[in-house]
Amino acid sequence: MQDFESFYQAHHADAVRWATALVGSRAIGEELAQDALLRVGQRLYRLDNPGGYLRMTVAHACASWHRTNHRDRLRTERLGVAEASTSPAANERLDALGRLPYRQRAAVVMRYWADWPEAEIAEALDCRPTTVRTLIHRGLANLRKEIES
Amino acid sequence: MMTDDAIIARLRESLDELTAPSAASLPLEVPDLDTVVVPLTDLHPPRRRWVATAGVVGIVGIAAATLAAVVLTRAPSDRGESVGTPPIPTTAVLALGNLDGGVPRFTLDLPGSIVARGPELQSSGSNMGWQRQVFVAADHSDDRVLVINRYTGGLPFGDDSVEDFKDSSLDQPDTGLRERRAAGAAGGAVIAEIISASDVRPAMWIQARGLSDVQLSELVNGGLVSVDERSVAIADPSLGLIDAGPSAYGNGELWWSRMADYTLADGSRINVSASTGTSADRFNDALPFDTETVNVDGRKIYTWATKLLDNSSQRIDSWGNTDATEYLRGIEWHDGDFNVVVRVTGNVPEAVLLEVANALRLTAVP
Numbered sequence: 001m002q003d004f005e006s007f008y009q010a011h012h013a014d015a016v017r018w019a020t021a022l023v024g025s026r027a028i029g030e031e032l033a034q035d036a037l038l039r040v041g042q043r044l045y046r047l048d049n050p051g052g053y054l055r056m057t058v059a060h061a062c063a064s065w066h067r068t069n070h071r072d073r074l075r076t077e078r079l080g081v082a083e084a085s086t087s088p089a090a091n092e093r094l095d096a097l098g099r100l101p102y103r104q105r106a107a108v109v110m111r112y113w114a115d116w117p118e119a120e121i122a123e124a125l126d127c128r129p130t131t132v133r134t135l136i137h138r139g140l141a142n143l144r145k146e147i148e149s
Numbered sequence: 150m151m152t153d154d155a156i157i158a159r160l161r162e163s164l165d166e167l168t169a170p171s172a173a174s175l176p177l178e179v180p181d182l183d184t185v186v187v188p189l190t191d192l193h194p195p196r197r198r199w200v201a202t203a204g205v206v207g208i209v210g211i212a213a214a215t216l217a218a219v220v221l222t223r224a225p226s227d228r229g230e231s232v233g234t235p236p237i238p239t240t241a242v243l244a245l246g247n248l249d250g251g252v253p254r255f256t257l258d259l260p261g262s263i264v265a266r267g268p269e270l271q272s273s274g275s276n277m278g279w280q281r282q283v284f285v286a287a288d289h290s291d292d293r294v295l296v297i298n299r300y301t302g303g304l305p306f307g308d309d310s311v312e313d314f315k316d317s318s319l320d321q322p323d324t325g326l327r328e329r330r331a332a333g334a335a336g337g338a339v340i341a342e343i344i345s346a347s348d349v350r351p352a353m354w355i356q357a358r359g360l361s362d363v364q365l366s367e368l369v370n371g372g373l374v375s376v377d378e379r380s381v382a383i384a385d386p387s388l389g390l391i392d393a394g395p396s397a398y399g400n401g402e403l404w405w406s407r408m409a410d411y412t413l414a415d416g417s418r419i420n421v422s423a424s425t426g427t428s429a430d431r432f433n434d435a436l437p438f439d440t441e442t443v444n445v446d447g448r449k450i451y452t453w454a455t456k457l458l459d460n461s462s463q464r465i466d467s468w469g470n471t472d473a474t475e476y477l478r479g480i481e482w483h484d485g486d487f488n489v490v491v492r493v494t495g496n497v498p499e500a501v502l503l504e505v506a507n508a509l510r511l512t513a514v515p
Contacts, residue, residue: 021164
């Protein structure tokens with residue numbers, strides 16, 4: 001049985017990357033990832049698939065963050081606040097990604113950047129695999145419009 | 150037209166940039182699960198209220214959400230508790246995050262002290278969510294105080310995932326990561342550490358009082374705040390009020406906020422703050438509101454006067470030169486976007502907390 005310390009060390013970087021990509025902010029991503037890791041840690045010995053549970057927890061935490069920080073995000077977008085560590089070109093694309101509805105954004109990020117299996121994306125987003133495909137399709141179409149415009 | 154592959158390639162490249170570990174990242178430190186303890190039973194509202202309200206919200210939408218907020222704010226009187234004269238707030242918070250003996254959950258051997266911290270239940274209009282905060286007061290001899298407020302997470306009012314959220318977030322307010330941030334704030338590397346840890350995010354705001362122009366410039370130039378303004382000084386220290394004035398959001402937009410620090414006879418402190426949760430313009434529109442006086446434990450807490458911002462054209466940069474005595478301060482509440490937060494510091498008896506809750510007509514969390 002894996003202990004929390006080794007689990008944390010093995011998954012911390014991935015959790016931060018996922019959360020950062022899903023919320024568009026390194027600082028907030030770190031916070032959410034930390035929350036998710038601690039939550040998994042408290043259940044670690046009862047979980048059959050702690051890695052999968054971590055993915056789901058990160059996705060839920062990010063979704064929750066998006067719901068409750070909608071106003072702040074709009075304000076941020078309006079003011080053009082960008083991550084200091086990314087290039088202008090990357091910022092433009094990330095802005096475009098950030099304008100997608102969260103589920104579309106999450107599906108695209110999970111599938112094409114984090115390389116999660118479709119079934120795990122469906123589990124993380126609480127939907128069916130066919131819905132995941134629809135979200136990805138719509139997400140890419142919307143991204144294309146955003147980027148090309 | 151760009152192909153899907155081209156879009157994906159650009160996306161990957163951008164996300165790789167965004168998520169690349171930075172030099173400012175804190176070293177990995179595995180948190181100790183055993184030290185993460187919060188009396189959740191003291192903080193949870195009855196679940197049936199959440200569930201019932203969620204159902205109402207789902208059925209009749211925004212109108213029902215408004216109604217639910219009204220119902221919530223009437224909860225104290227429904228329970229037979231005393232009610233005061235102020236208008237019923239539609240937003241209210243009673244934070245009981247430090248009730249576990251009233252002892253700050255960590256201490257740092259630094260030239261400062263952590264005065265308050267912990268999870269809070271926040272109600273804002275139709276939204277209710279949890280937020281977590283770290284407060285640091287560097288109590289230097291020159292009376293500088295820096296307060297850091299870190300918001301994370303939350304959930305919409307009536308969300309069925311409330312239990313999960315509480316499990317995942319509320320009971321882990323203070324990990325090693327946050328402790329180091331707090332340490333940086335209270336110690337010598339005041340600005341650098343905060344910036345490197347959290348960047349300039351809307352989720353962070355600061356309040357500073359007693360800072361010189363030079364010190365404020367340091368904050369601004371360091372990127373922690375992007376608007377040069379300062380809080381208004383204390384008008385009447387005997388009231389125990391420590392702060393009033395606008396705060397700056399990290400993204401450059403002002404977040405109007407007021408704070409009052411109420412010291413009980415035994416030295417315990419109750420910190421009350423209110424913030425607009427919106428821009429200065431909206432704040433001006435919302436004012437004025439009635440001035441009220443609330444008696445708590447034989448002492449008075451004043452609401453802010455209507456003069457607070459009676460001129461809607463008043464500019465932000467006038468605050469630094471404004472006579473602080475123009476403003477009464479204390480506790481404020483309002484509907485809409487206002488958040489009212491009561492933070493408890495020290496070993497405050499529960500009876501006093503309830504008295505405060507009743508006086509402020511807050512929805513007490515048993």
